[in-house]
Amino acid sequence: xxxxxxxxRLVALVLLATLLFTxxxxxxxxxxxxxxxxxxxxxxxxxxxVIALAAWLLEQRSGE
Amino acid sequence: MRxxxxxxxxxxxxxALLFVIAAWGDRRAEQGRSLIGSPTVYxxxxxxxxxxxxxxxxxxxxxxxxxxxxxxxxxxxxxMLLSPFLIRKxxxxxxxxxxxxxxxxxxxxxxxxxxxxxxxxxxxxIGITPYITLQLKAITVSHAVLINYPQAPALSLVExxxxxxxxxxxxxxxxxxxxxxxxxxxxxxxxxEGMVAAIAFESLVKLVAFLSVGIFVVFVLFHGPGxxxxxxxxxxxxxxxxxxxxxxxxASGWIGMLVLAFLAFITLPRQFQVLVVENVDERHLKRASWxxxxxxxxxxxxxxxxxxAGMLLSAGDPDSYVLTLPLSAGLEALPLLVxxxxxxxxxxxxxxxxxxxxxxxxxxxxxxxxxRSRRLHLGSRGxxxxxxxxxxxxxxxxxxxxxxxxxxx
Numbered sequence: 001x002x003x004x005x006x007x008x009r010l011v012a013l014v015l016l017a018t019l020l021f022t023x024x025x026x027x028x029x030x031x032x033x034x035x036x037x038x039x040x041x042x043x044x045x046x047x048x049x050v051i052a053l054a055a056w057l058l059e060q061r062s063g064e
Numbered sequence: 065m066r067x068x069x070x071x072x073x074x075x076x077x078x079x080a081l082l083f084v085i086a087a088w089g090d091r092r093a094e095q096g097r098s099l100i101g102s103p104t105v106y107x108x109x110x111x112x113x114x115x116x117x118x119x120x121x122x123x124x125x126x127x128x129x130x131x132x133x134x135x136x137x138x139x140x141x142x143x144m145l146l147s148p149f150l151i152r153k154x155x156x157x158x159x160x161x162x163x164x165x166x167x168x169x170x171x172x173x174x175x176x177x178x179x180x181x182x183x184x185x186x187x188x189x190i191g192i193t194p195y196i197t198l199q200l201k202a203i204t205v206s207h208a209v210l211i212n213y214p215q216a217p218a219l220s221l222v223e224x225x226x227x228x229x230x231x232x233x234x235x236x237x238x239x240x241x242x243x244x245x246x247x248x249x250x251x252x253x254x255x256x257e258g259m260v261a262a263i264a265f266e267s268l269v270k271l272v273a274f275l276s277v278g279i280f281v282v283f284v285l286f287h288g289p290g291x292x293x294x295x296x297x298x299x300x301x302x303x304x305x306x307x308x309x310x311x312x313x314x315a316s317g318w319i320g321m322l323v324l325a326f327l328a329f330i331t332l333p334r335q336f337q338v339l340v341v342e343n344v345d346e347r348h349l350k351r352a353s354w355x356x357x358x359x360x361x362x363x364x365x366x367x368x369x370x371x372x373a374g375m376l377l378s379a380g381d382p383d384s385y386v387l388t389l390p391l392s393a394g395l396e397a398l399p400l401l402v403x404x405x406x407x408x409x410x411x412x413x414x415x416x417x418x419x420x421x422x423x424x425x426x427x428x429x430x431x432x433x434x435x436r437s438r439r440l441h442l443g444s445r446g447x448x449x450x451x452x453x454x455x456x457x458x459x460x461x462x463x464x465x466x467x468x469x470x471x472x473x
């Protein structure tokens with residue numbers, strides 16, 4: 001855990017994830033486009049992005 | 065190929081394999097060449113979070129309530145992202161104070177209050193024992209679907225004698241497993257390396273089984289996701305099924321479930337067991353904090369496609385779509401793999417939850433009473449350890465296995 005400012009970055013990532021996973025932003029994607037809601041697709045993309053960011057943050061300088 | 069003999073020998077063969085893996089894990093631990101000294105194994109063992117409820121129930125929930133099932137996994141994702149702080153601190157406190165369960169942890173936070181510890185143990189016992197029963201019931205139901213298809217599973221649970229119920233025998237085997245690998249020796253840290261190795265293996269099995277049925281449904285039954293969702297969009301009954309309107313409680317219900325899932329993940333006794341008690345190296349948390357969410361994403365990837373496909377083809381009970389969809393296509397091996405995947409999800413939960421609960425019952429409920437009574441002169445440490453193991457073994461047989469599987473009215 002000797003990556004500089006890892007703590008701040010992780011907290012920022014968790015805040016971003018919470019924002020992405022909860023209503024105000026969610027409602028934007030709940031519009032029926034072409035009949036179906038985009039909500040599930042949006043959730044999976046947001047989820048995958050958050051995981052990728054976490055992996056990048058935590059695995060850099062893995063020489064620990 | 066779907067005869068009872070084949071299904072049962074594969075199922076019990078799978079359970080036998082678990083014994084082999086756990087014995088191997090324990091032997092390697094004794095030799096000091098730990099099998100579980102890897103962050104990947106640690107992340108896989110945390111995936112005991114995904115029970116038979118995930119394996120069969122997510123599809124059913126998606127069919128009924130749209131994307132709300134994802135909250136059960138988004139909450140733990142947030143918790144795991146915080147794990148380099150939150151869970152690392154729990155691991156440090158637990159190892160410094162030799163904490164063995166969530167009840168122990170909570171009572172230690174309030175000055176080692178023994179009555180608080182006992183209260184938490186009682187609440188956990190009452191709250192979670194029915195949940196163990198549900199896992200065993202899922203084994204019975206999935207077995208019935210597999211054997212009786214295309215007839216609806218004739219579940220004569222109430223009339224059936226308990227020994228005719230297959231999950232009774234599964235439960236009995238599990239009780240033996242838990243006693244062998246959960247209470248073999250008494251160790252202050254309460255670690256069970258063989259058990260953790262077996263659980264990590266179970267997590268792999270259930271993931272492979274679920275991905276296989278997902279790929280089959282999307283790419284064999286339909287011509288890829290585009291084709292599947294075009295058909296969903298064309299079906300007037302299903303158009304609203306993916307939106308927030310299908311979620312109970314709408315936007316506020318959404319937030320409530322997310323918070324609940326977050327808290328459940330860090331306080332469930334079995335999660336505390338694998339996350340904190342069985343943690344061998346706190347550096348493993350770093351890898352697990354993104355690998356475990358990735359596991360959750362992967363095991364949920366095909367839930368909505370399977371639910372939609374099941375509804376389009378009206379494949380019976382949504383909770384059994386993962387079995388009935390490949391069965392309806394005339395497949396033999398894939399349904400068997402799915403059944404084993406469900407079995408691994410259920411047995412993993414039963415094993416870890418029973419170990420966690422029996423530790424709580426012996427350390428927080430029975431031992432304090434025994435130590436207080438003066439008629440028993442529990443002076444020497446050896447005597448005490450013997451009592452502790454004995455109590456724990458009795459607790460294991462009482463908590464999970466045989467009696468819990470007896471048919472609910």
